[in-house]
Amino acid sequence: MELVFIRHGQGEHTLDIPSSLQIKDPSLTTKGVEQAKLLRNQIPLTNRDIIIISPIRRTLETAFIWSENIDCRKIVSPLVSPRMFPIRSDWESLPCDKIIDLEIIKNVYPTFEIDSKVPLNIWSDGINTLPENQFIKLAEEFIVNCKQLQKEKVYIVSHDGTITSYRQMISGQSLTRKDFLLETDWFQITC
Template identity: 55%
Template sequence: MELIFIRHGQGEHTMDMPKSLQHCDPALTSLGRDQARLLKDQFLLNEKDIIIISPTRRTLETALIFCGNSNCRMVVSPLVSPRMFPIHPHKKTLPCDRILELDRIKNEYPDLEYDDKGNSMELWEIGINTMDERTFEILARGFLSKCKTVDNGRVFIVSHDGTITSYHQLITGGILSREDFPKETEWIQFRY
């Protein structure tokens, strides 16, 4: 099984930092949309592939552009929502990293699937951003185990730099830093 983490395209929240980090619900910029279109040339998707998406506008937009007209499954999950890296559990989530409400996503994106059966509503409300490391590891290991059950397809995860780095560190057992953050629409691939 191939597991491919992709960072979203350039978002509006990166245009005038640090002030723009206070922007709620940032979308992709025109450059971000172009970056997402380029992903289609990197990976030819098919109906066996699955894209798991963080519940933020910029990741949803990236995934929808990337998916294009392919018949792959698309699932929104709070287990790949924004995550602070390194973790500062006493800090608050920045406005740009607040996840969209489940009902709002379902209303705006009715054709997507939702990983809302085994996850608590609290997880859909606050995500994993400031979750303590031990709780994150338990949930992340369960999520990765579920990903391994995908037969004959690839699992693409469209997420955020800190989230991808947190999963990368968990998978490899290495010690990573912010220097290891993927750039916009950059990906990291693992084989199981």
């Protein structure tokens, strides 16, 4: 099975760093919307595809725009929500990386499924500051669940630190922040 990790389009939280990181629930910028539209040609979807999406507005918007008019399966999961890389257990999640309320997701994106296999504490706290051993346990379970979808490819719309954390865990390579993907770049890895 191939996992195709895609970083979300440009978000409002990246326009004036570090102060913009304090924005709660940032949306895509105009550029981010255009980047998401470009994904339609770069990675065309079909009705048979599956996208797993982080429960953060910028990733939900990216997936929604990219998959517009395609009736593929879209699953929202906190197991691909923001994650610090490298992990710093003494840091807290930034306001821009807080998971949005499930009711908001259900109301704004009614065709998106909610991953019901994930414990409620992960829905509220996310994976951003989980100790590495706890993240690896959840990530391994996530990959098993992806394999159970019985697809050749599973697309995952997520965040730079999260993607790099999964890449490092799956490949066994030691990665750094220099390995972060750019906005709407993607990385494909075999599991």
